[in-house]
Amino acid sequence: MADQWQNAMDHAVAIAQKAGEVVREALRGDRKVMTKSSSIDLVTQTDQKVEQLIIQSVKERFPAHRFIGEESVAAGEPCDLTDQPTWIIDPIDGTTNFVHAFPFVAVSIGFCVDKKVEFGVVYSCLEDKMFVARRGRGAFCNGEPLKVSDQEDIKRSIVVTEFGSNRDPDAVDRIFSSLRKIVCLPVHGVRSAGTAAINLCLVASGSVEAYYEIGIHVWDIAAGSLMVTEAGGVLLDVEGGDVDLMSRRIVAANNRAVAGQIFRQLDAFSPPRDDALPSHE
């Protein structure tokens, strides 16, 4: 059966590749660093340039489609996901890594219809790895099919998480309390790539068993979340219920056995939702 979103997905892959060239070119020069919600929430002119490159290219081909872009929201655009075809864009996921030339920098493009992710594209620019997933048709990296790990014991697993950019004392205490409980299970290891999109692709690739974080945004996880489920993994909320892409909370795992051993250790809290008014953190 013809796939009505194939043209859009092909465009997403092509523009992610082009955006990756812009990112690599920018890495060869100086990067003008600015801040958003705090001194450690960084943004550069390259983030803004890449987001505009993606959005303008989509508008030319799909004028009725809508957008949720990280830097557009930061500039005051609404973060409202409707049933309309919507491109959810993180032009550079891992801006801090980009500023420091730490080699995990991704262009993340998710595409939703009726609030369901229909395809996801995550381009790891410095590794030159193009991760793609189409709902119901699998997930791939540079054309090779992805499959999650078959490990069921958390004590034989690697868990990925991030410290985020929220330095509110209560949030930091909860983040470290959760981390301590996970580390002391014990697990084989804890890792951080510094980008949710690549963390999710690591779960989909079977390189790690799970990733959890509280504080991410919908643009960080929309594309990568489909990578995980199409590779056979599961997505949960940090308190065990269904994942809600606008809640800023996620547990992504290879299976429910591992996911269950994770969320029971977490000291959960609820940041302001992405679709909450008036401001976005």
Ligand SMILES: O=P(O)(O)OC[C@@]1(O)O[C@H](CO)[C@@H](O)[C@@H]1O
């Ligand atoms: O602002 P960016 O670079 O688009 O994304 C922020 C981010 O890299 O920071 C978190 C690490 O704390 C990740 O989960 C998330 O993807």
Ligand SMILES: [Mg+2]
């Ligand atoms: Mg991001």
Ligand SMILES: [Mg+2]
């Ligand atoms: Mg970003």
